Amino acid sequence: MQPEILENIDAQRKDLSTSIDSPEDKDKPPETLIEPQTKQLSSTHLPSEFVTAVGIKKLGEITLLGRDGMKWCGCLLSRDGTVAVGVGWRNFCEANGVKLGDSFSLVFINEEEDTGPVFKFSPNSGN
Numbered sequence: 177m178q179p180e181i182l183e184n185i186d187a188q189r190k191d192l193s194t195s196i197d198s199p200e201d202k203d204k205p206p207e208t209l210i211e212p213q214t215k216q217l218s219s220t221h222l223p224s225e226f227v228t229a230v231g232i233k234k235l236g237e238i239t240l241l242g243r244d245g246m247k248w249c250g251c252l253l254s255r256d257g258t259v260a261v262g263v264g265w266r267n268f269c270e271a272n273g274v275k276l277g278d279s280f281s282l283v284f285i286n287e288e289e290d291t292g293p294v295f296k297f298s299p300n301s302g303n
Contacts, residue, residue, distance in 0.1 A: 206230050207283040207298065217269040217276065219262040227259050230284045232293060241285070241296040242272045272297055
């Protein structure tokens with residue numbers, strides 16, 4: 177990686193660690209706001225701060241828990257240094273009533289050895 181990119185990542189980690197270390201956030205699991213803005217719901221990018229906070233170190237299989245608790249398999253992919261949820265994302269969005277422009281949160285639950293990270297769908301009040 178280029179030095180300026182590494183410096184930017186280090187600065188983001190410092191900002192993130194400061195917010196994570198605040199007392200009101202200690203018991204709250206990491207979550208990120210998702211706002212599908214692309215022409216199709218085939219994938220979505222995860223903010224680098226969220227990926228760092230969750231501690232994702234490898235790409236591959238993940239589990240997504242829907243509104244009703246149903247499990248969906250997904251896959252973390254990387255393109256141009258960003259991490260995205262790809263395979264399985266479209267079906268997950270359709271099953272949970274997510275439309276283009278809707279926003280919701282993904283909450284990190286835990287990491288399981290056989291299925292990787294587990295994220296829970298959390299609708300915003302407007303959805």
